[in-house]
Amino acid sequence: MSRRRHPPSLAPAAPLDDEDLLRLHQQPSSLARASSVCTRWRGILSDPQFLKRFRKHHGKPLLLGFFAGPVFRDHVFTPVPDSPDRILVARFSMTMPQSHNPFDRWDLVGCRHGLAVLINKCRKEVVVSDPLTGRQQCVRFPPGLCDALWGIFCDWHGAVLCADGEDGHVHGDCLSSPFKLILIRNEDMRTFGSLYDSVSRVWGNIFSATTNSICSIRSSILAGNALCWLISGGAVLVFDLEMQNLSVIEKPAENHVITSWCLQLVWMEDGGLGLAVLSELTVQLWVRKSNHDGFVGWVLLQKTIPLEGMFKRRMCSDRTLCGV
Numbered sequence: 001m002s003r004r005r006h007p008p009s010l011a012p013a014a015p016l017d018d019e020d021l022l023r024l025h026q027q028p029s030s031l032a033r034a035s036s037v038c039t040r041w042r043g044i045l046s047d048p049q050f051l052k053r054f055r056k057h058h059g060k061p062l063l064l065g066f067f068a069g070p071v072f073r074d075h076v077f078t079p080v081p082d083s084p085d086r087i088l089v090a091r092f093s094m095t096m097p098q099s100h101n102p103f104d105r106w107d108l109v110g111c112r113h114g115l116a117v118l119i120n121k122c123r124k125e126v127v128v129s130d131p132l133t134g135r136q137q138c139v140r141f142p143p144g145l146c147d148a149l150w151g152i153f154c155d156w157h158g159a160v161l162c163a164d165g166e167d168g169h170v171h172g173d174c175l176s177s178p179f180k181l182i183l184i185r186n187e188d189m190r191t192f193g194s195l196y197d198s199v200s201r202v203w204g205n206i207f208s209a210t211t212n213s214i215c216s217i218r219s220s221i222l223a224g225n226a227l228c229w230l231i232s233g234g235a236v237l238v239f240d241l242e243m244q245n246l247s248v249i250e251k252p253a254e255n256h257v258i259t260s261w262c263l264q265l266v267w268m269e270d271g272g273l274g275l276a277v278l279s280e281l282t283v284q285l286w287v288r289k290s291n292h293d294g295f296v297g298w299v300l301l302q303k304t305i306p307l308e309g310m311f312k313r314r315m316c317s318d319r320t321l322c323g324v
Contacts, residue, residue, distance in 0.1 A: 026058045027076035029084045051071035075108045092131040110219040113162040142194045155186040159220040209246035250297040281307045
């Protein structure tokens with residue numbers, strides 16, 4: 001009698017190793033789901049060294065949300081991802097000391113590398129905050145930059161950047177790493193600034209630049225080795241991190257837009273500085289480039305962005321579109 005042959009049993013699949021887990025999706029819920037599969041995975045996924053490799057593998061982190069609203073009100077966090085990756089608003093609270101003094105307010109002036117910068121010109125303090133962990137570091141204004149009498153009537157702005165450039169600033173905890181803080185004050189057609197180093201806990205020298213008009217500064221962008229702000233009239237205020245000085249770049253000569261609401265600084269793919277200009281229902285893109293003689297100036301790109309049909313007709317005003 002012949003026996004029935006059974007197909008050979010398949011060898012058990014090899015368990016996922018570290019390299020496989022590195023390829024999990026970058027969404028916040030991916031690691032949480034995988035860690036609930038078994039104890040071994042939980043141990044791997046909670047290892048700080050693995051998390052460091054995971055962030056390095058994926059590069060630039062996902063946008064979890066943004067803070068919106070007028071600077072003189074509560075700083076409300078608006079999550080971006082949908083459920084289950086949507087972050088609770090309470091996770092990103094920035095509780096700051098308050099008083100009944102109308103000048104005693106915390107202005108949120110920018111975010112970078114997971115850190116937020118808040119300025120209180122009444123208290124003469126700058127706070128660097130990590131909204132995810134709630135950790136904060138308070139820094140007093142440099143003595144030579146703040147006038148005790150007129151300081152609250154000046155325009156103040158600032159920016160922060162992590163000084164630890166390892167893995168492209170995706171190491172996950174920039175507040176525990178060295179950071180640099182730039183504080184800017186503008187008054188009477190003149191802009192002053194100073195650079196703070198968290199390692200030495202010392203402010204640097206006061207630097208200055210002449211501006212054509214009172215700054216109406218938005219959040220800065222980091223282009224190459226310089227921090228750039230758009231100021232009123234369309235000019236660009238530039239702080240060179242290497243040279244540690246301030247300078248002003250005029251807007252393109254061919255650009256006749258007179259309101260900064262129609263202009264926005266942008267970060268180009270090559271890391272350079274760009275300028276988006278709203279003209280009716282088209283966005284023109286300018287970029288800073290050098291010519292054959294080494295002169296650096298604005299160059300208009302052939303690429304334009306049409307906005308026709310993207311917004312409701314009642315929204316099609318320069319001010320509204322640029323404010324979105």
